[in-house]
Amino acid sequence: MPLRSDWSERTCSLARGLDILGDPWGSLVLREIFFGNGRFDAIKTRLGVADNVLSKRLGWLLEAGLLAQRPYRDGARIRQEYVLTTKGEDALPVLNAIIIWSEKHLDAPTDNAHMRVIHNGCGLPTVSADTCSHCGSRLTAANTSWHSLTRSERPLALATAPTLDLPNESEPTA
Ligand SMILES: [Zn+2]
Secondary structure, three states: OOOOOOOOOOOOHHHHHHHHHOOHHHHHHHHHHHOOOOOHHHHHHHHOOOHHHHHHHHHHHHHOOOEEEEEEEEOOEEEEEEEEOHHHHOOHHHHHHHHHHHHHHOOOOOOOOOEEEEEOOOOEEOOOOOEOOOOOOEOOHHHEEEEEOOOOOOOEEOOOOOOOOOOOOOOOOO
């Protein structure tokens, strides 16, 4: 999965992971898919990204097995939308960690430019990426919402990997 340079063969697992998750556009595409926004034109509109840039990231994420395609009907046409695989869903704690770290350490350009990671069970924001910092529950896409204050008034429940006959779903764990 070549990005600016290929880190996929590095001996360090952090480097190999960053080859996929270290690309800003790629991780913002994942953000959109977690928000349930899996159709090309809708992702493009939300990100304000050029067709070729988005196509390339979607291709990389498909190739890396984080996304799968699912057909949907658009009038008379059948088109493809993008959904998470379990491998993609497993990236949630990474994205949560980046959100939480940014909220703690980076200045926001406007008063409402904030995002919170919410454990649905508590309804409270967590400051831990993989377990709820209030109740200790393990956070999954199924029990987590993101509240982007610039996007919606309420937290939005995250998308999960649908149960589909996907190529990467049935591979045994090495
Ligand atoms: Zn909780």
